[in-house]
Amino acid sequence: VTITSGLSSRRIAVVGATGVVGREVLAVLADRGVPASSIVALASSRSVGTGIPYRGSTLTVGEATAGSFAGIDVAIFTASSAVARALAPHALEAGATVVDNSSAFRLAKDVPLIVPEINGGLISAGEAKPRIIANPNCSAIILLMAVEPVRRRFGLSSIVVSTYQAVSGAGQAGLDALTEEIALARESGGPGRSQASPFAEPCFLNVFSHNSAVDPVTGLNGEEQKIIDESRKILGWPGLAVTPTCVRVPVMRAHSEAITIRLEKPASYAEVVAAYEGFPGVRVMDDRASNRFPTPLKAAGNDDVLVGRFRPDPSRELDASGRTDAWCLFACGDQLRKGAALNAVQIAERLPLRAR
Numbered sequence: 203v204t205i206t207s208g209l210s211s212r213r214i215a216v217v218g219a220t221g222v223v224g225r226e227v228l229a230v231l232a233d234r235g236v237p238a239s240s241i242v243a244l245a246s247s248r249s250v251g252t253g254i255p256y257r258g259s260t261l262t263v264g265e266a267t268a269g270s271f272a273g274i275d276v277a278i279f280t281a282s283s284a285v286a287r288a289l290a291p292h293a294l295e296a297g298a299t300v301v302d303n304s305s306a307f308r309l310a311k312d313v314p315l316i317v318p319e320i321n322g323g324l325i326s327a328g329e330a331k332p333r334i335i336a337n338p339n340c341s342a343i344i345l346l347m348a349v350e351p352v353r354r355r356f357g358l359s360s361i362v363v364s365t366y367q368a369v370s371g372a373g374q375a376g377l378d379a380l381t382e383e384i385a386l387a388r389e390s391g392g393p394g395r396s397q398a399s400p401f402a403e404p405c406f407l408n409v410f411s412h413n414s415a416v417d418p419v420t421g422l423n424g425e426e427q428k429i430i431d432e433s434r435k436i437l438g439w440p441g442l443a444v445t446p447t448c449v450r451v452p453v454m455r456a457h458s459e460a461i462t463i464r465l466e467k468p469a470s471y472a473e474v475v476a477a478y479e480g481f482p483g484v485r486v487m488d489d490r491a492s493n494r495f496p497t498p499l500k501a502a503g504n505d506d507v508l509v510g511r512f513r514p515d516p517s518r519e520l521d522a523s524g525r526t527d528a529w530c531l532f533a534c535g536d537q538l539r540k541g542a543a544l545n546a547v548q549i550a551e552r553l554p555l556r557a558r
């Protein structure tokens with residue numbers, strides 16, 4: 203199905219087009235019917251000349267440089283923070299709006315940090331002048347999408363979350379590491395670490411604390427700190443209580459999250475489930491009778507964040523009407539799609555059109 207959108211009339215640069223997020227951005231743009239002639243695929247000098255299949259033709263990758271952005275309306279950055287810091291100013295100067303997937307600008311005061319279903323109004327209402335808009339951390343997006351429908355209905359007072367994060371969160375290198383370790387285990391009969399792995403621990407047959415650096419003072423790793431800081435910024439709530447634990451699991455694609463929330467007002471099971479009705483981008487999958495709930499395999503490749511396993515926190519009493527203010531749930535979302543590429547394209551679609 204071809205969905206036409208405001209993007210079709212714009213020239214779009216994808217910086218990091220050869221990476222796992224960049225390729226997913228191209229897949230989302232293709233789904234939306236954006237023609238190849240509107241897209242400029244950019245990456246490092248290593249990838250110059252690489253062909254990427256796109257809607258029956260081929261995009262030829264060019265090198266991303268300061269001069270790459272002439273005539274570009276929207277530059278979607280899916281490279282590192284260093285690349286975003288070096289090249290985003292040149293994209294702005296050339297008149298493009300930057301949508302950045304890295305963490306370079308997420309906490310900057312004048313940069314909106316956007317999940318369209320939650321705080322997209324911040325950009326729709328904005329001026330049509332070039333600026334940077336940041337795409338949040340993938341675990342934060344999946345967490346807030348899972349919680350937002352309930353937060354709107356019953357208010358929120360705290361979040362405790364444990365993540366089960368896919369290896370593709372560390373890019374193509376993470377996928378390659380798990381693929382190689384599966385082959386290694388077949389040969390050797392046991393676990394082993396890929397030499398080229400971006401992780402210090404073996405992925406296959408293993409679970410380990412998130413690979414981002416641990417702060418020696420707080421004990422939090424970088425991913426946990428991002429979930430705290432970015433959830434607070436997106437919800438506009440600097441004091442929000444968020445307690446995360448971030449872990450990698452041997453899953454190729456899609457992050458899972460076990461979430462416990464405290465609400466301002468107590469709710470029943472039926473009321474919690476009903477809160478998701480009509481909320482875009484989140485799908486309830488809560489079949490207690492057959493024990494069928496969200497899994498990363500079900501979420502992979504899908505736009506929706508899947509939520510289920512809704513149950514009252516058993517450490518708290520239900521009130522006389524069967525309601526409680528403490529709920530547990532489980533969510534799975536494709537971090538390459540809603541956690542990165544899809545969210546970035548949804549942001550780009552909301553940008554006010556600008557006459558050149």
Ligand SMILES: NC(=O)c1ccc[n+]([C@@H]2O[C@H](COP(=O)([O-])OP(=O)(O)OC[C@H]3O[C@@H](n4cnc5c(N)ncnc54)[C@H](OP(=O)(O)O)[C@@H]3O)[C@@H](O)[C@H]2O)c1
Nearest residue numbers: 218220221222223245246249280281303304371373374542
């Ligand atoms: N993976 C996820 O789940 C996820 C989720 C949310 C956000 N992000 C963020 O998205 C960004 C991309 O991550 P990824 O997972 O897609 O990584 P990746 O698979 O390693 O891809 C990295 C991309 O950056 C390009 N690149 C490297 N150096 C460059 C340079 N000097 N100039 C231009 N392009 C350069 C690479 O091009 P070459 O092929 O030429 O090296 C490649 O296209 C990162 O900031 C990451 O933190 C990732």
